[in-house]
Amino acid sequence: MRKFVIMGVQGSGKGTQSRMLCNTYGFKHISTGDMFREEIQSQSPIAEKIKNLINQGNLVPDEIVSEVVRKGLSQLDDSKGFILDGFPRNAAQAQFLIDNIDIDAVIVLEIPDQVVIERIMSRRLCSECKRDYNIDFRPPTVEGICDDCGGKLIQREDDYEEAVKKRIADYHASTSPAIELLSTKYRVERFDVTKGSKYAQPLIRECLGLSELEEVH
Numbered sequence: 361m362r363k364f365v366i367m368g369v370q371g372s373g374k375g376t377q378s379r380m381l382c383n384t385y386g387f388k389h390i391s392t393g394d395m396f397r398e399e400i401q402s403q404s405p406i407a408e409k410i411k412n413l414i415n416q417g418n419l420v421p422d423e424i425v426s427e428v429v430r431k432g433l434s435q436l437d438d439s440k441g442f443i444l445d446g447f448p449r450n451a452a453q454a455q456f457l458i459d460n461i462d463i464d465a466v467i468v469l470e471i472p473d474q475v476v477i478e479r480i481m482s483r484r485l486c487s488e489c490k491r492d493y494n495i496d497f498r499p500p501t502v503e504g505i506c507d508d509c510g511g512k513l514i515q516r517e518d519d520y521e522e523a524v525k526k527r528i529a530d531y532h533a534s535t536s537p538a539i540e541l542l543s544t545k546y547r548v549e550r551f552d553v554t555k556g557s558k559y560a561q562p563l564i565r566e567c568l569g570l571s572e573l574e575e576v577h
């Protein structure tokens with residue numbers, strides 16, 4: 361069983377890289393966001409705690425996040441492997457991983473902040489049907505208008521420059537110490553994804569020795 365963690369700022373293409381690896385090698389993509397949604401629906405004692413915290417506007421503490429991750433990973437015994445996405449987010453969570461779970465390698469996607477800022481700022485959303493666009497890579501046929509429903513395209517408030525810069529700064533502040541800690545136990549491999557996901561994917565496969573694995577598709 362191959363075990364990987366993938367890390368990268370929002371907009372670095374973590375989901376795309378994970379999906380390509382999982383589709384090819386049959387790994388499971390373990391997104392902590394998905395695990396949380398499932399856990400909350402499960403009506404377990406942890407679910408109750410999480411719901412109360414969220415309803416009161418609190419952040420879910422690291423112990424509970426870690427517990428959900430441990431539980432999710434323990435259900436994967438017969439799979440070909442997993443790619444853990446969204447955990448660890450900080451040094452405390454990294455320490456939990458180190459203490460509890462063996463990982464083959466940590467995949468760190470790297471991209472200059474300015475490139476991410478430009479990518480995120482070029483995103484648009486249909487105000488009617490919520491379809492996503494990117495005015496650089498996937499523009500609508502008519503500027504500012506949704507191809508599907510004719511709705512007006514808008515920019516999310518989250519995607520305004522100041523908000524994006526703050527998210528990126530927060531990401532670096534919490535994950536840099538986490539990556540440093542992870543490197544004391546695990547193999548950490550960094551990949552430059554500035555040229556795009558398709559360019560980086562073969563480099564990741566080669567570096568991690570995946571090309572010798574059987575492909576499921």
Ligand SMILES: [Zn+2]
Pocket residue numbers: 486487488489490491506507508509510511
């Ligand atoms: Zn639309």
